[in-house]
Amino acid sequence: MPLPRRPHARRRAPSRRTRHRAAADAALLAVAVAFATPLLWLVLSSLDTRATLRVRLPQSPTLDNFSAVWTDEITFTPMLNSLLICGGATLLTVVCAALAAYPLSRFRARFARPYLLTILFATCLPITAVMVPVYALFVRVDLIDTRYGTALFLAASQLPFAIWLMKNFMDSVPRALEEAAWTDGASWGQTLLRVILPLMGPGVGVVAIYTFIMMWGNFFVPFMLLLSPEQLPASVSIFTFFGNYGAIAFGELAAFSVLYSTPVLALYLLISRRLGGGFALGGAVKG
Numbered sequence: 001m002p003l004p005r006r007p008h009a010r011r012r013a014p015s016r017r018t019r020h021r022a023a024a025d026a027a028l029l030a031v032a033v034a035f036a037t038p039l040l041w042l043v044l045s046s047l048d049t050r051a052t053l054r055v056r057l058p059q060s061p062t063l064d065n066f067s068a069v070w071t072d073e074i075t076f077t078p079m080l081n082s083l084l085i086c087g088g089a090t091l092l093t094v095v096c097a098a099l100a101a102y103p104l105s106r107f108r109a110r111f112a113r114p115y116l117l118t119i120l121f122a123t124c125l126p127i128t129a130v131m132v133p134v135y136a137l138f139v140r141v142d143l144i145d146t147r148y149g150t151a152l153f154l155a156a157s158q159l160p161f162a163i164w165l166m167k168n169f170m171d172s173v174p175r176a177l178e179e180a181a182w183t184d185g186a187s188w189g190q191t192l193l194r195v196i197l198p199l200m201g202p203g204v205g206v207v208a209i210y211t212f213i214m215m216w217g218n219f220f221v222p223f224m225l226l227l228s229p230e231q232l233p234a235s236v237s238i239f240t241f242f243g244n245y246g247a248i249a250f251g252e253l254a255a256f257s258v259l260y261s262t263p264v265l266a267l268y269l270l271i272s273r274r275l276g277g278g279f280a281l282g283g284a285v286k287g
Contacts, residue, residue: 158211
């Protein structure tokens with residue numbers, strides 16, 4: 001006797017959580033494509049002598065674009081100027097931020113919180129709002145058209161946020177280590193240099209990378225404060241690829257952009273291993 005056929009089980013409709021997750025994944029995928037498309041165009045166009053704004057594979061990949069920009073006037077001098085300006089400004093910012101963050105992190109002051117809020121507010125001020133008086137000041141004190149003057153202003157513009165970051169990283173270092181160093185006769189400067197900063201190395205690396213990247217891509221400040229073509233950094237000289245009457249050398253522009261991004265990537269790779277290690281505080285206060 002044949003068995004009665006079972007009714008087909010109804011398929012369960014996707015839950016609301018599943019639909020929300022699928023929508024979130026689709027949104028993240030769209031954002032990833034939006035970020036990856038310009039990078040893909042950059043790499044492909046740097047290998048194509050007939051590059052346009054379209055993303056396409058080069059018919060005959062070549063390094064002619066890199067050869068065209070691999071000159072002292074186009075690449076080496078602007079890159080050297082950028083390294084001198086941004087490297088010096090980054091070093092100055094990190095040193096000043098560490099010296100300013102130490103008393104804010106370790107000493108109790110009546111106006112510490114208002115001062116920190118003022119620092120945080122200073123990070124929101126646009127550079128364009130202060131460039132006119134800064135330009136007049138630089139002309140009066142004879143700092144206009146100087147690399148060290150530009151580096152000084154870049155360091156000052158990045159210092160508020162660097163102090164805020166450095167202070168938060170410094171708060172995670174136990175004070176017992178400082179007290180032990182003071183017991184051994186160390187001064188506050190020796191404690192900061194030999195105890196605190198080595199322990200918060202990843203934090204110092206974060207501040208240095210963030211500061212360097214923000215300065216490396218800054219166009220407006222060096223464009224306003226530097227007048228001589230031989231002192232312009234790469235962030236300003238990149239406009240030489242935008243010719244007259246709207247003519248743009250897309251291939252050479254892409255090749256120069258690849259070279260321009262190399263120092264930032266190299267800096268990140270040099271510090272990334274230390275950043276991934278976390279703070280070396282495990283077991284430091286035991287015993």
